[in-house]
Amino acid sequence: YLITHRFLPENLREFGDISTIFIFLIMGIFYIISGIISVIATTYNVKSSSIEERYDFIKKKNKEFANNKITTIVFMENPLDWWLNTISIDFWSIGSSDDIKFRNIDKIPNLKSDILTKFRIGKQSEVYRIESAFNILEWLKANMLIFSLIFFSLIVLATLNNPLISISIIIFVIVVFFVVIYKYFYYKQSKLYFFKEYLYFTRGLFFKEDYYVLHHNIKDITTLNYPFSSFGNISFDIGGERYIGVGRNKRLISNSFTINYVNDIENKDELIDLISFKKVKSHTEVSYIERNIEKLSPKPIMSVKPSLKNSLAFVIPLEIIVTTILLFYFLAVNSLEILILLSFALFIDILFLIYIVLRVRFTTYVIQPYRVFSKSGIFYKKQVSIVFSKIDNINYSQRFLNKLFNNGNVVVNTVGSSLPELVLTNIPEFMKFYDVMKRNYS
Numbered sequence: 001y002l003i004t005h006r007f008l009p010e011n012l013r014e015f016g017d018i019s020t021i022f023i024f025l026i027m028g029i030f031y032i033i034s035g036i037i038s039v040i041a042t043t044y045n046v047k048s049s050s051i052e053e054r055y056d057f058i059k060k061k062n063k064e065f066a067n068n069k070i071t072t073i074v075f076m077e078n079p080l081d082w083w084l085n086t087i088s089i090d091f092w093s094i095g096s097s098d099d100i101k102f103r104n105i106d107k108i109p110n111l112k113s114d115i116l117t118k119f120r121i122g123k124q125s126e127v128y129r130i131e132s133a134f135n136i137l138e139w140l141k142a143n144m145l146i147f148s149l150i151f152f153s154l155i156v157l158a159t160l161n162n163p164l165i166s167i168s169i170i171i172f173v174i175v176v177f178f179v180v181i182y183k184y185f186y187y188k189q190s191k192l193y194f195f196k197e198y199l200y201f202t203r204g205l206f207f208k209e210d211y212y213v214l215h216h217n218i219k220d221i222t223t224l225n226y227p228f229s230s231f232g233n234i235s236f237d238i239g240g241e242r243y244i245g246v247g248r249n250k251r252l253i254s255n256s257f258t259i260n261y262v263n264d265i266e267n268k269d270e271l272i273d274l275i276s277f278k279k280v281k282s283h284t285e286v287s288y289i290e291r292n293i294e295k296l297s298p299k300p301i302m303s304v305k306p307s308l309k310n311s312l313a314f315v316i317p318l319e320i321i322v323t324t325i326l327l328f329y330f331l332a333v334n335s336l337e338i339l340i341l342l343s344f345a346l347f348i349d350i351l352f353l354i355y356i357v358l359r360v361r362f363t364t365y366v367i368q369p370y371r372v373f374s375k376s377g378i379f380y381k382k383q384v385s386i387v388f389s390k391i392d393n394i395n396y397s398q399r400f401l402n403k404l405f406n407n408g409n410v411v412v413n414t415v416g417s418s419l420p421e422l423v424l425t426n427i428p429e430f431m432k433f434y435d436v437m438k439r440n441y442s
Contacts, residue, residue: 044102051091053100063100065093071217071239075210092255094240094416121198121212128194128286132261134187141226192259196281201257211257213238215276219390219414220421223269225381232265233258239416267293269383277370277387302367302436306426308360309405315356319349365424367437384422388441390414396434410434
């Protein structure tokens with residue numbers, strides 16, 4: 001301590017004790033050395049029937065996926081890759097909670113085509129295309145809740161007449177302007193191509209990603225319709241799961257990708273399912289289906305709504321208890337503040353009750369001859385659909401409230417997932433629904 005503060009220049013002392021600098025220096029050196037060791041000790045192998053990642057230094061570690069278990073191939077590039085002529089390749093597999101990633105390998109000629117050929121992905125005629133159509137209005141609708149809070153916060157801040165707040169608002173507007181420009185060019189590169197046997201999805205501006213997935217590896221499709229809009233997102237759930245994050249933040253997620261700001265979202269879900277179900281082979285066939293989507297859409301075999309009783313069984317008693325406590329407290333204290341609090345609590349209770357009723361009423365479960373799907377959402381309308389050929393098994397359950405109100409749940413599982421893909425809850429005629437779906441699924 002004495003040596004540090006006696007002999008170091010004054011400007012260096014301002015950064016704190018030299019021991020802190022020394023620790024960070026050691027950490028930086030250790031990070032660089034570990035990175036070099038990782039590069040030297042890691043080997044990637046493309047075998048005739050599998051993909052392999054080997055690590056051999058002090059300990060040995062090996063990951064290997066059979067070709068027929070790999071569901072998705074993702075090619076990733078960034079500006080550094082373009083400069084050094086390298087590329088990273090991510091392989092997602094079914095039956096594994098991890099992926100294999102070839103990190104920053106040399107981008108040799110025909111690398112992509114050679115890798116894709118191993119998985120029966122070659123040059124084919126384009127059957128259909130979906131492109132992101134980003135604009136400011138749809139961006140505001142897609143993030144309506146966040147922008148509403150920001151808007152009202154800005155109005156409140158603007159009334160304070162503080163120069164610093166005014167400058168902050170101007171800076172915020174400038175940042176939003178540049179974000180909009182970035183998003184415009186980013187989503188201009190976001191495209192989804194349908195081919196006879198596979199899908200190709202590309203996105204990214206500076207960090208580019210190209211996804212390739214065979215049709216039979218897509219388990220289900222989820223569409224999300226923005227409020228007061230014909231635009232939305234389409235998410236493709238793919239066979240297999242993987243962990244993301246580290247330590248306590250590590251969690252298991254389904255393999256998937258999403259294309260945003262898609263127009264005519266209401267018809268896209270069924271159009272994509274029909275393309276998969278009918279195994280469409282040409283653009284002409286897709287155009288015909290798209291023009292006659294309502295006529296070609298099979299009529300529902302069964303359509304049900306969940307029971308409202310199960311949701312209200314928790315909400316109403318809770319609201320009665322809270323209101324009663326506040327009412328007795330008001331009678332005991334006889335305070336204006338408590339009266340205002342009681343009125344506000346009653347108002348919130350009524351709003352929450354309306355929300356619960358609407359949420360249940362806006363939910364529908366439908367069985368068509370070739371698929372099952374659920375619709376839900378008040379403002380953001382969500383639809384999850386599964387074609388019967390992708391279902392692994394279905395089952396039903398009844399909990400205490402289900403038995404009390406004479407309803408039940410139907411659970412749909414697809415291949416390669418530890419968690420159910422679709423849980424249809426509180427169905428009044430759940431056994432009939434289960435039997436109809438099982439009969440058509442079988």
